[in-house]
Amino acid sequence: MNDDGQTPPNVTLEEIARAAGVSPSTVSRILNGSARVLPAKQKAVEQAIAHFNYRPNVLARSLASGKTDTIGVLTQTVSSPFYAEWLRGIEDGLYEPGFTPLFVSSRWNVKDEMSRMEQFIARRVDGIILLHAQIDEASLIEYSRHAPLLVLGRSVQNSSVLASLPIDNLQGARDATRHLIDEGHRKIAFIAGPRDHEDAIERLDGYRMALEEAGVGFDPELVEQGDYLETGGLAAMERLFVRGVSFSAVFCANDQTAYGARLTLFRRGLRVPEDISLVGFDDLPTSSYMTPPLTTVRQPTYEIGRLAAQGIVKMIRKQSIELSPIPLKLVTRETTQRIGPSPTPSTTPAPKRSKARRQQ
Amino acid sequence: MNDDGQTPPNVTLEEIARAAGVSPSTVSRILNGSARVLPAKQKAVEQAIAHFNYRPNVLARSLASGKTDTIGVLTQTVSSPFYAEWLRGIEDGLYEPGFTPLFVSSRWNVKDEMSRMEQFIARRVDGIILLHAQIDEASLIEYSRHAPLLVLGRSVQNSSVLASLPIDNLQGARDATRHLIDEGHRKIAFIAGPRDHEDAIERLDGYRMALEEAGVGFDPELVEQGDYLETGGLAAMERLFVRGVSFSAVFCANDQTAYGARLTLFRRGLRVPEDISLVGFDDLPTSSYMTPPLTTVRQPTYEIGRLAAQGIVKMIRKQSIELSPIPLKLVTRETTQRIGPSPTPSTTPAPKRSKARRQQ
């Protein structure tokens, strides 16, 4: 255990105290600013700290103080471009109040989600943010006895230690579909997300609702199953053609699905939007760089992430918070186009051009 | 401090011991399997654990044992699609050996990088993986005295506690450029990455080297400055046109840059690859879904991440590791096309079609 040159020379608070000729408590006080100390001692300690390059042991500190300044963040996968923005927002929002996020992925698996939650509790995180968690509500309540929980993209029975920030997928999908209808489309296909995803179901519902509200009627034939991934969109689009159904527009449950669908259209030599209009959902950073730029429903993920970070911190500090559902907004770009007998007798409506949106 | 129904009912090892009628050390032994215990006691303890829903306090455990089973992962930004794959690989690779990654972003800022390193050390992580870190080598060596370091995308003086896994950007860029030359291109523009990024410089060098090797010669006029982001690619491409230089192909320092450049081409009504060939670098998951699918240099990021995870674990266990530089491979898709007087007297070469590549 002696210094062989390789052993980490981790200095302790006690050694600093000895070097500075004060007691450990004084050093601790200076470190935390928890009380006034004579300037002379203050200086001596600071010099010792600098000299030995002392770094307080976070674990010991947490063990003694009972708080870790750590927030567990349960995401489905760190690698999805969609979650990435959320994580960035959370990280940024947590930075200023001095908390560190602990990101883990559960791979869309409820069992994994629960084991990750156990890990969080074992690590004594001060709070937890869950993204699209599928854990049942009873378990959430149980977990919330250990640390405040903030659930994103879902609605649960709120309490002082369990909050939720729902996202209005239904409204977003309805707006998008209505936009296509307004542009004259009647045969609008839909490529759905995973059957067991709450938000995927809501988006399907929004699509259906808009159709019915407009008197167009919902046609199951026009719906194909996707999986929120590019491959799924690609295959679903292909099946739509193989089945021979006719349509002038396609609404995809998310942007990645739209990317896949767009490739199938390209393969088949169909133009977007001249032949087929295309709409996505999420507004991923790259969607404004699709060819042509994708019309989609924007989810302000980064901002939501920041909101969530601020929210969980407030909960930890036992302050009350109120979270109103996040509204989504349609971003009209260039993959949609008016179709059919135009109400106004224009000859060839020029394709609209919205300015390219900046990506951070 | 009494149970008011809200206080986290965190059971301790000692309470388990009392409930099971054994000593704390016995419980500890059972938890860690560090010694044989009478089946009867074993069972009693396990029942108590289940009954009280006991979860060992990770902090206390780490403080006592001196290891945290945690790996600090310093990334530049969690939100980049490029890093996302690395992180996923790292997380997966760390899972089996029982380590937890601690992801933090330094936002391409050396000062942030160093403060994050301090945090890692303060948290007593068992090892650290750095992605594209710009910290000077002397500091790295200093940090490596506290925990083994593995540096990705860079080459440093290796030791038993400091390893690096270089990525051969130069070779990748050279291959890509050579491919364009082979296809008959002579005027090949290049949109560079940030001036202070080592890999960006290497890619520029590879481009230049290929040109010189082929006797085409390097022309500074054909080089524009980008920033590895879509906006940068968009603007750089635009400047290329404004400056009036002529070219038949564009090689972008990374895929995101290519996305931006592609949009400018679209805006100007130029077809890819019929009018201009386009090549990227990285092979992001969405690049195979670009319209048309992007020819690019593939970096096996996920696999590199797994390799890194395994590597750092070995270093922690004081096993020797050997990391050979990662070769990159050109993936020929549909944004490049033969040009000019074709050596073989074909009339109109049909655009090549590679099968769409799966994403994860």
Next chain:
DNA sequence: TTGTACGCGTTATCAC
């Protein structure tokens, strides 16, 4: 095989 006692590095509660 099992229990006791101490240490891990801090914070917090006391007196002084």
Next chain:
DNA sequence: GTGATAACGCGTACAA
């Protein structure tokens, strides 16, 4: 203001 002293929850020699 400052310094002992006792937690914090667990691992682990050491002894039994």
